[in-house]
Structures are given as structure tokens and as C-alpha cells.
Amino acid sequence: MIGGAPGTGGAAAPAPRTEMAGAAGGEFLLEATKVRKQFGGLVAVHDVDFTIPRGGIVSLIGPNGAGKTTFFNMITGLYRPTSGTIVFDGQDITGRKPHEVVHAGIGRTFQNIRLFGNMTAIENVLVGLHHTLKGTWWQAIIQPPSIRREEDRALERARELLGIMGLGERQDDLARNLPYGDQRRLEIARALATNCRLLLLDEPTAGMNPEETRQLTQFVRSLRDRLGLTILLIEHDMKVVMGISERVTVLDHGEKIAEGTPDEVRADVRVIEAYLGRGAAGRG
């Protein structure tokens, strides 16, 4: 429980796992095998194999409707895969419920921000801490000292996370009243509160200006470097993708068409056709 021992397992402590990406080598934090999602006759994700190395920053890219978010939603349990398996850190999480996936250690943000608008920033983060806390309904009523302490620690932890995200001053603002960039950051703070080891970011820089995008990109890298998180990004902004990802997977029409380092992907003909090609054609 992170609230219980701040600094020991908590994300705030600079983790010694910095070099894990290299050290762990072939060991994957997440392995998806032949994952398929069918909506009626439409195959949104077509037997995709996908892996995320420990401590890595991996991107999932592809044109609109390529199946990226569908894939995300299968990992996080919002959709149940039609077939295939998803293994996270040795445990099969295929078809698990969203909250069970969170308990396993996967946190996420949403493409269209989904904060709890009428709750304050700190309450949003406290909700993220929910599953790390133990208080039951009757303990809420009786409030034994252990629960009061737990709540105090949760508050402390929530403030710490807001501080990390540069939202310390806004903790009592309603989430809906925060500026757009702050809302994006609050979503990340909320996801970090779940004490996740794998963080899924669904277009985190959508709608941000170039400066905000640059800051967020740096921040995402520091999350990995300082906190030892493994990160999966869905991103449209190619600058972001190429700048920070170690591996890029390209989806098009639900199929994986390429995978590799940013440079390899950039050079891949099918990718250029499917995705980058359009951009190039547009410019030319």
C-alpha cells in the first residue's frame, strides 16, 4: 500500500529501476498474443501480437480507426477480447474486469479526458488511490484510528502526487474548472495514484500547444527514468512518438503492419503508405 509506506514502493521515490529496460532484456511486462476484437462483422483488432518490455516506452500508432483505442480498452478490461490472451507480469489478465486490471498494476488515461468533473483535483487523485486503501463501509461509519491514519496518509500521498504533476496549488479546484493542460496532468496524477507499474497514455498531448507537448514529453520520459514505470503511448503527434519511444508498433485497419525502433518504422514502406505517407502527400 503506497499510503502506508511513503517512499518505499511509492512512485515518488526515485526508483533504482532506471536501467531495467536494458537489464531485463527479453523479459516483457506485457505480452499480448493473437488478440482479436470483433464487433459483429467488423474486425477492429485482427490477431495482434504485442509486447512491452519492462521499463520501456512503447508507442502504438496508426491512422484514425486503426484499432488503437480498442486495443487499449482490451488491455484495461473495458472490452473483452474475442480471442487471444493478454499476460501482464506473468498473470493472465484476458477478460478481467477493469478494476481487476488496475489491481494487477495497469493505470490509464483517456483520449477524451474523463476526470470526475464535480470532484476536486485532490478527490480525483484520492479515487485513484481507492484500491490501495482498505476502509470498508462500517469502518467509514465507526472510523477506528487505523482508518483515520489511512485517510491521512492517502491525503498526504495525493498531495505528493499533485505536487509531482505541478498541481499542488489547484488541489481544491473542481476538476472541471481546471485549464485543459492541467486536466491532462491531473488524469496522469490520478492514474499514478493507482500505484501502477504499466501506465497507458491515450493521446496525452492531444489538444496541447507545442510547448505543453514538449514539457509533457519530457515528463513522460522522467516518469520512466525516475519512477521506473513502463509506458505505453497512443499518440498522433509523430514528434512525440519518435522523440521518446524505444519501440513503435503500427496498426492499420486492426492489423499490425510494422514494429521496431522509431527509425525502422519511419523507413517502413507500409507505414509510409498507411500513415506517414498521407502526411507526406499532404505536405507535397
Place this chain on the structure above:
Amino acid sequence: MAVVTSPVGARRGFPNPFRDVAASRRQRTILVVLLVLAIGYPFFYQAIPDVLPRPSVNNLIVMVYYAILALGLNIVVGFAGLLDLGYVAFYVFGAYSTAFLASPIFGLHVSWWLVIVVAVAVAATAGILLGAPTLRLRGDYLAIVTLGFGEIVPQLVRNLDKVNINILGVQVIGPDFNLTGGPLGINPIDAPTLPIPGPWGRELVFSNGNPAGSLYLAMGLLVLSFFVCRRLRDSRLGRAWMAIREDETAAASMGINTVTTKLLAFALGASFSGLVGAFVGAYQTAVFPESFNFSVSISILIMVILGGMGSLRGVIVGAFVMTYVSQTLLPFLGGFIDGPVQSFGKQTGVGFLENFTLVAYNFLIFGVILALLMIFRPEGLLPAAARKAELHGEGVAAEATFGTDTSVADAATEFEEQIGGIAEAEGPGASPPGAPGAPGAPGAPAGEETAGGAS
């Protein structure tokens, strides 16, 4: 803002239950005064001239127990955002389990103090059983299904007076087994008693024969309910409810088990109606299916909306206002209006005026009040701060933050109360119609502040 949030440590130390109800000294003073007034009300009520719309002690009791029902429904509707149109169903379970355990119908006469525990447990279980099929439903669909339950359960008790169950030709239950007393209800139900001798006899009896005692019992239950609601709201569970209300998918993706959390909302919300069912059954010494109409569900929902969804103090005020108007104010005004209108109707030959009684227009009047409220003050009379912000945009954001971070630290509450206490202390007195008539005032806001001290 820094003042509001800094001292986390304010929570530490021994829990002071009183502090939970009223944080600031000013609030505490008001609370004590109103409590004293409410406790004294049965004694000085007779002295109030009846040219004023004074609530009788029995009216006051009705106000108090509807406030508890409103608090219960508020958990489901206001906290968890699940629109429940069949809350009366749980009330039925509470009332009839009381009747079964403490009446001649099965010859059981269990002590009421035990019965109330059973009634709460039964109602909570009913909450889980009726809540479970609705878990996958959202919004309108949920409302329709709960509406169905709210109709089914009272129909059941109305018709389960001749139960015959045959399995393979063998009569297992029957012939004409009388489970619920049918339309006649169950009568008489034992009253709660305490073995305290005094001028009232060998033991103290809480029933309609002893309105003062019943009032105190009801007030005690209201204070208890408020206390429980407030702690639930400011807990891990309360935050989970609100997260589900705000965005169920996001809540699930943050690790909240939406199934158990929603079931807990149904169960805990229903348990308050079990409390009231046990109280009302004993207080009226009878239960009748007629007391559990669909209109009860709607009335309680109106109280919640009128007062301010999600706001504890608000829903209590909503219940008080609505019950006061329908039980006391309308009959009182009707006393002046009905006669002249009827004779006017007779003179002019207008049929519906000949039989005019103001009380009969109860729901019409509430309809108008509710419509006006939705236009001019959609957040309710005493809204939860967040909801005020939601409906009035950025303008009140700063205010809103004071309100919502009460769950963050009691220190925040204290601060808020010092600021808000002034307005709030005047608010309930100023808005409900109970205020203008001096005699109405001590009664009405009394119970409200009893519980309403903190936001």
C-alpha cells in the same frame, strides 16, 4: 485556499462525534439552542396560539422521519447518481418485517430494539436483491426498473393475504395463509418500550400515545442517520460513489469495483428506510399497504431534489419543507380558504369549487414549486457545493471548492462552516415557509439543525 487545506492533523486525536455534526462554535451554539427548542416543543407547543400554522408534535414526527427517508434516498440518488424511483419498496420491507416480528399476526413479540436491527438488515438485503438486477442499467433504464419494483412490492403486500402454494398437488403453504394482512394491513404492532419507571407508568412507551417520546426517538434516529451519512460521504466509499456518479467507466478504470460499490449504495440507502419502517410501524402501531404508494417514492425524491441532491443538510431541509407544507401549512390555510371557496362554488354553481379542499391540491402545488425551482434554482434549496458549481458554471467555482473539500479534511469543514455558517444558519430559517410563523420556526429548523449543523 492554503488555509483550508493545510492541517491534515486536525483529523487526528480522539474522534469527537459532536464535532462531526457541528464544527464551529457558532454552529454548536445554534445546534444546542435548536435541540433544546425541539426537545421542549411538546411542552410549549400548546402555548402557541393556534392562529399560527404550528405543526403538531405528530406533524413534527412525520417531518423527522421523512428526513431520514430522504437521507437514505440521497445516498442512492445524490451520492451514487443512481435514479431510484422505487425507494418505497425498501420502506415496505422495513415496515413489514417490524410487523411480522412484533404483532399478533404470527404471535411474535420481539423487543423493538432488536426488531429495528432486523428491519434495517432486511431492508438492506432487499436493497441488494433489488439492486442486483439493475447493475448493468444506467440512467433512464435504471429509473424504469426501480419504478417497477416500487410498484411490485406494495402490490405484493396488498395481495399476500391468501397465500396458497401447491407443489405436486400437496399444499405446502395454505389454505389461504395470511402473510401480510392484505389491504387491512397488520394491526396492532407493539410499541418500543424502555423499562424506565416514571410518571408515565412502569415503563416508557414510544408510540402515538406518547408523542413527545416518539419525537425524541425519531430525532435520535435522524441524528444517527445524519451522522452515518456524513461519515459515509467523507470516506473512501463516498468518494467511490461520487466517482461512479461522475463517470462510471473512468471509476472502474481507477480500480473501483462498480458492482459492489453500487450494491453498497442500494443496501446502505435502503437500510435507512428499514430504520424508518421500524419506527413508523411501531409509532402508528400498524402498517397498511396504502401507506406505501408510488407517491411516497416520488415525494421522497422531490424532497431530495428540492433540498439539493447530494447535500445532507439540503435533503433534510427539503423533507422538512415538503412535509411541513403538506401536513401543516396547507391544512392550516385550507381552514381559511376552503369554506369561502366552497360557498363561492355553491353560489356560482361551479362544480369543482363546491368540493374544494386545499389539501387535495397538494401535489399540484408541489408540481408548481418544483417547476419553479428547476427554473430558478435547479441546484435545490441548500445544494452541495459541487452541484451548485455544475449548474451555475465557473462563477461559483471558488465557493464550490470550500464545500467539496470537506471530505478532504475536517479543518476544511471548520473553515467552511465559519464562513458558510452565517449564511446557512439563516438560510434554512429564511427559505422554508416554516420560518414566518414564529411557532413553526422552533420546530422546523430545530430538527434540521440538529442534524444540519455541518454541511
